[in-house]
Amino acid sequence: MKKVLCAFVLVMIMCVSVMAAEKVDSGILTYLGTTEGEFQEALDDLRKALTPLLTEESAKQEWEDYDLLDGFLSELVRARRVVHFYDSLIAMQMALKSKRIDEMVLPEPVVMYLMAKNPQDYEIQFSLNMMPSTISFGFKAGNTALKKDFDAAISAMKKDGTLMTIQDKFITSVGANDPEEVKFTEFKGSTPIKVAVTGDLPPIDYIAADGHATGYNTAILSEIGKRLKRNIRVISVEAGGRSSALASGRADVVFWYRNTEGIQTPKKLGKNLKSVMVDSPAKGVILSEPYYEWDTDLVVGRSN
Numbered sequence: 579m580k581k582v583l584c585a586f587v588l589v590m591i592m593c594v595s596v597m598a599a600e601k602v603d604s605g606i607l608t609y610l611g612t613t614e615g616e617f618q619e620a621l622d623d624l625r626k627a628l629t630p631l632l633t634e635e636s637a638k639q640e641w642e643d644y645d646l647l648d649g650f651l652s653e654l655v656r657a658r659r660v661v662h663f664y665d666s667l668i669a670m671q672m673a674l675k676s677k678r679i680d681e682m683v684l685p686e687p688v689v690m691y692l693m694a695k696n697p698q699d700y701e702i703q704f705s706l707n708m709m710p711s712t713i714s715f716g717f718k719a720g721n722t723a724l725k726k727d728f729d730a731a732i733s734a735m736k737k738d739g740t741l742m743t744i745q746d747k748f749i750t751s752v753g754a755n756d757p758e759e760v761k762f763t764e765f766k767g768s769t770p771i772k773v774a775v776t777g778d779l780p781p782i783d784y785i786a787a788d789g790h791a792t793g794y795n796t797a798i799l800s801e802i803g804k805r806l807k808r809n810i811r812v813i814s815v816e817a818g819g820r821s822s823a824l825a826s827g828r829a830d831v832v833f834w835y836r837n838t839e840g841i842q843t844p845k846k847l848g849k850n851l852k853s854v855m856v857d858s859p860a861k862g863v864i865l866s867e868p869y870y871e872w873d874t875d876l877v878v879g880r881s882n
Contacts, residue, residue, distance in 0.1 A: 580840075587704050587872065593809055598858075599664065600656060600657040600658060601657060601658050601660060601683075602610070602657045602658070602659050602660070602680045602681060603659075603660050603662060603678070603679040603680045604659045604660065604661055604662065604679065604680070604681050604682075604683055604728070605664050605670040605673055605674065605679040605681065605682045605683065605777060606661055606662070606663055606664070606670075606682075606683045607661050607663070607664055607665075607666075607667065607670065607684070607779075607817045607818075607835075608663040608664060608665050608817055608818035609663065609860060610818075610821050610834075611836070614661060614662070614663045616657070617661050617663075618660070618661045621659055622658070625654050625655060625658060625659075628654065628655050629655050642867065643828070645816055647773040656881040658698050662678075662679055663818070664817075665816040665817055665818030665819065666674070666776070666778055666816045666817060666818070667684075667688075667777075667778040667779070667780075667817075670682055681703065684779075685779060685782070685835075685872050686713060687701060687749055687779075687781070687782060687872055688779050688780060688781075688782065691752065691754075691781050692780075692815060694753050694754035695754050711835060711836065711871065711872055711873075712835075712836060712866040712868035712869075712870065712871045713782070713795070713833060713834065713835055713869060713870045714833075714834045714836070714866045714867065714868045714869070715728050715831050715832070715833065715834065715865065715866040715869075716820065716824060716832045716833070716834040716863045716864070716865055716866075717824070717830070717831060717863070717864050717865075717866070718824050718825070718830075718862060718863065718864075719862045719863060719864050721830070721864070722864070723769070724830065724831070725864055725865075725866055727806050728802060728806075728831075728866045729866050729867050731801075731802045731805045731806060732802075732867050732869045733803065733865060733867065735798075735801060735802075735805075735869070740801060741798075741869060741870070742793060744797045744798060744801065744833050745794065745870065747797070748781055748782075748793055748794040748797050749781055749782065749794050752781045756784075756786060756792075757780075757784050757786075757792045757793040757794070757797075758792065759786075759790065759792055760791070760792045760793075760796045760799075760800050762799075762800050762803055762809070762810050763800070763803060763804050764809055765807050765808065765809055766801075768807060768809040768879050769808070769809070770808075770809040770810070770811040771803070771808050771809070771810055771812060771830050771831060772811045772829050772830045772831070773799055773811070773812055773813070773829060773830065773831040773833075774812075774813050774814070774819075774820060774823045774828070774829035774831070774833070775796065775812050775813070775814060775815070775833070776814070776815055776816060776817045776820070776834045777791070777794065777814065778817045779835065780793060781793045781794060782794045782795060782870070783795045783833060784796070785814060787815070790812075791812040793816070794870070795833055796812065798869060799812070813828065813829055815828075815829070815832075816859070819830040820833070820834070821863065822879070824862075824863060825862060829882060834863070834865055856875065
């Protein structure tokens with residue numbers, strides 16, 4: 579009996595030690611539809627709910643159907659993710675380099691670009707393909723006329739293949755190269771449309787070393803400007819400053835990156851995180867139709 583008790587105590591001590599050690603600090607570009615605290619609370623709730631499911635025989639088949647046992651959700655159970663929001667990619671990269679965070683959570687095209695540029699600095703840990711993400715244009719609520727114009731241009735670009743052509747040029751084929759310069763057509767007498775570009779998701783949202791905006795989003799803007807016969811003026815803001823730029827009138831349009839669904843989990847869990855883990859429009863913001871989607875949403879990069 580003593581031996582059994584001692585063994586039990588030893589196992590418990592080992593479990594407590596592992597649980598105490600298994601903490602991972604994760605950097606994420608600021609979500610505008612929720613706070614860091616709300617995001618963390620939802621993630622902790624999900625981890626608490628998932629833990630018993632991984633040991634239940636009755637849940638195994640359902641987990642296998644979702645192909646999650648070796649994915650992000652099982653990794654979430656193994657280690658508690660402590661979330662840190664960053665207003666810019668540079669700040670997050672610096673935090674990773676200085677080991678203030680253990681990993682960055684970014685869209686796959688961005689990680690592929692960063693790894694192509696600096697293959698020695700990052701490695702992919704795992705991908706999460708259960709949270710499709712899209713890019714839309716964000717407008718101040720009430721600016722429905724401009725939203726309507728942008729929606730019409732996006733629809734036409736989808737139909738005639740322009741969106742796919744720009745995607746191939748500025749995302750698929752860019753590799754480790756800097757995206758080429760994007761030029762805007764000028765229209766005499768046109769009222770300029772001020773658009774905020776962050777540069778925080780290269781090569782999707784990119785600002786070159788000399789300060790000019792280029793990349794996929796800027797190429798889309800150039801094409802929309804031509805179709806609307808409107809002048810486009812690009813301004814630079816950090817990812818976390820998009821809402822304030824729009825609200826203050828500094829920008830007429832911002833890019834809005836959002837997860838279109840919460841993490842989809844087995845039905846036995848009875849919930850998902852749609853209300854928190856989706857970068858929903860902030861109050862006073864309306865969105866255009868999406869014009870780009872990446873299938874694999876979250877990829878973790880670690881420094882070697």
